[in-house]
Amino acid sequence: MKLLEIKGLSAWYNADKKILKGFDLELNENEAVGLIGLNGAGKTTFIKVLTGLIKGYEVSEKSFRGSDLKFRDNAFKNSRYAVFAEDDSFKYFTFREYLTYVCGAYKKKAQGVEELIEGFHFGEFENTLLKDLSTGNRKKAFLITGFALRPELLILDEPVNGLDFESTEFLYSCIAGYKKYGTVLFSSHILESITLTSDRVVVLENGVISKKFEGEEIKAEAIREALRYEDVN
Numbered sequence: 001m002k003l004l005e006i007k008g009l010s011a012w013y014n015a016d017k018k019i020l021k022g023f024d025l026e027l028n029e030n031e032a033v034g035l036i037g038l039n040g041a042g043k044t045t046f047i048k049v050l051t052g053l054i055k056g057y058e059v060s061e062k063s064f065r066g067s068d069l070k071f072r073d074n075a076f077k078n079s080r081y082a083v084f085a086e087d088d089s090f091k092y093f094t095f096r097e098y099l100t101y102v103c104g105a106y107k108k109k110a111q112g113v114e115e116l117i118e119g120f121h122f123g124e125f126e127n128t129l130l131k132d133l134s135t136g137n138r139k140k141a142f143l144i145t146g147f148a149l150r151p152e153l154l155i156l157d158e159p160v161n162g163l164d165f166e167s168t169e170f171l172y173s174c175i176a177g178y179k180k181y182g183t184v185l186f187s188s189h190i191l192e193s194i195t196l197t198s199d200r201v202v203v204l205e206n207g208v209i210s211k212k213f214e215g216e217e218i219k220a221e222a223i224r225e226a227l228r229y230e231d232v233n
Contacts, residue, residue: 001028002027002066003029003064003183004026004027004063004064004153005025005027005061006024006026006061007059007060007062008022008024008058008059008060008061009023009024009025009046009058009059009060010022011023011046011056011057012056013054013056014056019042020046020057021206021207022208023042023207023208023209024209025046027153027183027185029182030180030182031183031184031199032175032176032178032179032183032198032199033183033184033186033200034187034188034193034194034197034200034201034202035185035186035202035204036187036191036194036202036203036204036227037203037227038189038227039189041205042206042207043187043188043189043204044085044187047084047157049071050071050080051071051155052071064076064079078106078151079153080151080153080154080155081106081149081151081153081154083139083143083155083156083157083159084157085157085158085161086135087142088131091129091130094127094128094130095127096126096127098145099144099145099148102145106149110149111149112147112148113148116143116144116147116148117144119167119174120143120144120167120170121164121167122140125140134162135161136162136163138162139161139162139163140163140167143171150181151182153183154182154183154184154185155184155185155186156184156185156186158187158188160188160190160193172196175197176196176197179199191220191223191224192220194218194223195220195223200213200218201214201218201223203223205227211226
C-alpha cells in the first residue's frame with residue numbers, strides 16, 4: 001500500500017533558482033528507500049519541504065495514506081520524525097530530557113531505548129547537554145530518538161555523517177530492520193549506506209530524479225554509472 005505520493009514538486013530558496021524541478025516520489029508502507037546524489041543535488045531540500053521547513057515550493061499532487069497531504073499539518077507531523085544532517089536544536093536538553101519531550105509531543109512511548117543506546121555506544125552521554133556533545137554523538141541522540149519513537153515515516157538526512165565505524169554498522173542494521181515498524185526514507189552520498197539497506201534507490205541529480213533501482217538492481221557499479229562519477233565515499 002502507498003504511504004506517501006508526491007508528483008511534480010519544485011522547490012526553491014530563491015524563486016529565481018529552483019533546487020527541485022518536477023520531483024516525483026512514491027513511498028510504500030514498510031520499506032527502506034535510499035535517496036542518493038552528489039552534494040547539492042537537492043536531497044536535503046526535499047527533506048526540508050517534506051518536513052515543512054521550506055515555504056518556497058509548488059506541487060501538482062501530494063498525498064499521505066491516500067488523503068491530501070499538508071506538510072505542516074499536525075496529523076502528518078505526528079506520523080513522521082526527521083533526523084537532519086546538522087541539528088543544533090534543543091541544545092540545553094540532555095538526551096533523556098529530549099526523549100521525554102518528544103514522546104510527550106507525539107503521545108507515544110519510546111521502544112527499545114536501552115538497546116539503541118548500547119548499539120550506538122551512547123551510554124556515557126545520555127545525561128549530557130546536547131550542546132556539549134560532539135557532532136557524532138548529537139547525531140546519535142536524534143537517531144536513537146527516531147528509532148525508539150517508531151513513526152510511520154522515519155526520515156534520515158545523511159545519517160552516516162559524523163558516526164564512528166561501529167555506530168555506522170549498527171545504523172545499517174537499524175534501517176534494515178525498521179520495516180517491522182514503518183518506512184524509512186534516507187538520503188546519502190555514501191554508496192555503501194544505500195546498497196546495504198535499501199529496498200529501492202532513487203538517484204537525484206540537479207533537482208530531478210534521473211534513475212531508480214529496485215531489489216537486485218541495487219548494485220554499486222550500476223549506481224555509480226547512474227551518478228556519472230567514479231567513486232562515492
